[in-house]
Amino acid sequence: MSNCCGNENNSGCADKTKTGKNKLTENDFSRIKNVIAVMSGKGGVGKSSVTSLLASESKKKGYDVGVLDADITGPSLPKMFGVKGRVENNGLALFPLTSATGIKVMSLNLLTPNEDDPVIWRGPVIAGAVKQFWTDVAWGDLDYLFVDLPPGTGDVPLTVMQSLPLNGVVIVSSPQDLAVMIVSKAIKMAQMMDTSILGLVENMSGVICPHCGEEFPLFGTGQGQEICEKFRIPFIGSLPIDPHLSSLCDQGKIEEYDSNLFVNFIPEQ
Numbered sequence: 001m002s003n004c005c006g007n008e009n010n011s012g013c014a015d016k017t018k019t020g021k022n023k024l025t026e027n028d029f030s031r032i033k034n035v036i037a038v039m040s041g042k043g044g045v046g047k048s049s050v051t052s053l054l055a056s057e058s059k060k061k062g063y064d065v066g067v068l069d070a071d072i073t074g075p076s077l078p079k080m081f082g083v084k085g086r087v088e089n090n091g092l093a094l095f096p097l098t099s100a101t102g103i104k105v106m107s108l109n110l111l112t113p114n115e116d117d118p119v120i121w122r123g124p125v126i127a128g129a130v131k132q133f134w135t136d137v138a139w140g141d142l143d144y145l146f147v148d149l150p151p152g153t154g155d156v157p158l159t160v161m162q163s164l165p166l167n168g169v170v171i172v173s174s175p176q177d178l179a180v181m182i183v184s185k186a187i188k189m190a191q192m193m194d195t196s197i198l199g200l201v202e203n204m205s206g207v208i209c210p211h212c213g214e215e216f217p218l219f220g221t222g223q224g225q226e227i228c229e230k231f232r233i234p235f236i237g238s239l240p241i242d243p244h245l246s247s248l249c250d251q252g253k254i255e256e257y258d259s260n261l262f263v264n265f266i267p268e269q
Contacts, residue, residue: 024131024163029093029138032066035145036198037160040172041186042179043151046203046239047172048076049249051148053239054170056255057262059101062269063143066096068133069107070160071150072126073119078109082252086110093138101255106137123155130159153189161193168196170236173227174204175219180227187231197233199265200224205238215240237261 026032038051051067059065069077078084081099087110088095096106108129109115121129139145147164149157160166169190173183190197202224206215218241228235239261248254 022163023165024134027093027135027138030140030142032139032142032145034143034167035147035164037070037147037149037157037164037166037169038172039149039157039169039186039190041151041153041182041184041189042174045172045174045179045183047071047151048080048148049245049254050170050172050201050203050239051146052077052080052249052254053257053259054262054266055103055144055146056101056257057259058144058146058266059103059255061266063266064102064141066104066106066139066142066145068130068137068145068147069105069109070130070133070147070156072108072121072129072156074150075107075109077105077148078107078115079252080249080254081105083110084115094136095138099255100253103255104139104142106133106139127155127159130156131163134164153185157186157189158193161190161195166195168198170198171200171233173200173202173224175202175217175222175224177223180223183227184231187227187233191231197231199234199236200228201236201261202238204241207241208243210243236265 038047040047055065055067067077069075081103083097083099083105085097087097096104097110098104108119147160149160171183171187173179187197202222204219205222207218208215222238224238225235245257248257
C-alpha cells in the first residue's frame with residue numbers, strides 16, 4: 001500500500017510530527033540516532049571548523065559519525081577531512097566517502113568533476129539538494145550526524161530545521177559586535193522554529209602566538225558568556241585562533257587536532 005506520496009517504501013516522504021512540522025523519514029540504508037546542526041547567522045566565523053572538531057572528537061570517543069555539508073555553494077568539509085573522489089551511486093542510494101578515522105562525509109564537492117567548480121543555483125534548488133543528502137544517501141548506522149549549515153537564516157537553515165529530525169543546533173559566534181548582532185538573529189530563528197539550542201561556541205576568541213604560546217584577544221573581549229546569559233542558552237566554551245589547526249585543515253588532517261573544548265559536551269560511549 002502506497003502512502004500519500006505514492007512511494008511504496010516511504011523513502012523521502014514526510015512524517016507529520018506532534019509539532020506540526022514535516023520531517024523527512026530515513027531511507028532503508030540509514031539508521032541515525034542523533035542529528036545536530038552547526039549554525040551561525042554570520043559567515044566566516046568557523047562553522048565548518050566547529051562541525052569538523054565536533055565530529056572528530058565524537059569519533060575519538062568511539063561513536064559512529066557522519067558529516068553532512070549543507071553549505072552547498074561553499075563546501076569545505078571534504079578539504080578539511082582530506083576526502084577526495086566521487087561518491088558511488090548504485091541506482092538506489094549515494095554512498096558517502098570515508099575519512100582517515102572512519103567519519104562518513106557527504107558534500108556537493110564530492111559530486112562535481114573538480115573541487116573548485118562553482119555551484120550556481122537558486123535557493124529552492126539548493127534546499128532540495130540538502131533534502132536529498134538526507135533521503136538519498138546511505139549513511140548506515142550513525143550515532144551522530146553533524147550538519148554544517150551555510151551563513152544566514154534563509155532557505156537551507158529553514159529547510160534543515162523544518163525537514164530533518166534535529167536534536168538541536170550548536171551556535172557559533174566570534175567576539176566582534178557585528179558578529180554578535182548577526183548571530184543573535186540565528187539564535188532567534190532557532191527559538192522561533194522551536195529548535196533546541198544545545199549551546200554556543202565562541203570561535204576566534206583570541207590568537208595563540210606560535211612562538212611563546214600566549215593568547216591575546218585579536219578581535220576584542222569575548223562576549224560568548226553574555227550572549228548565553230541573554231538568551232538563556234548553555235555556553236560550551238571558547239576556541240582561539242590556532243595556526244596549527246589552520247595548517248591541519250589545509251592538509252586535510254583536522255582529525256589529528258586535539259581539542260579539549262568538547263570533552264564535556266559529547267557524552268562518553
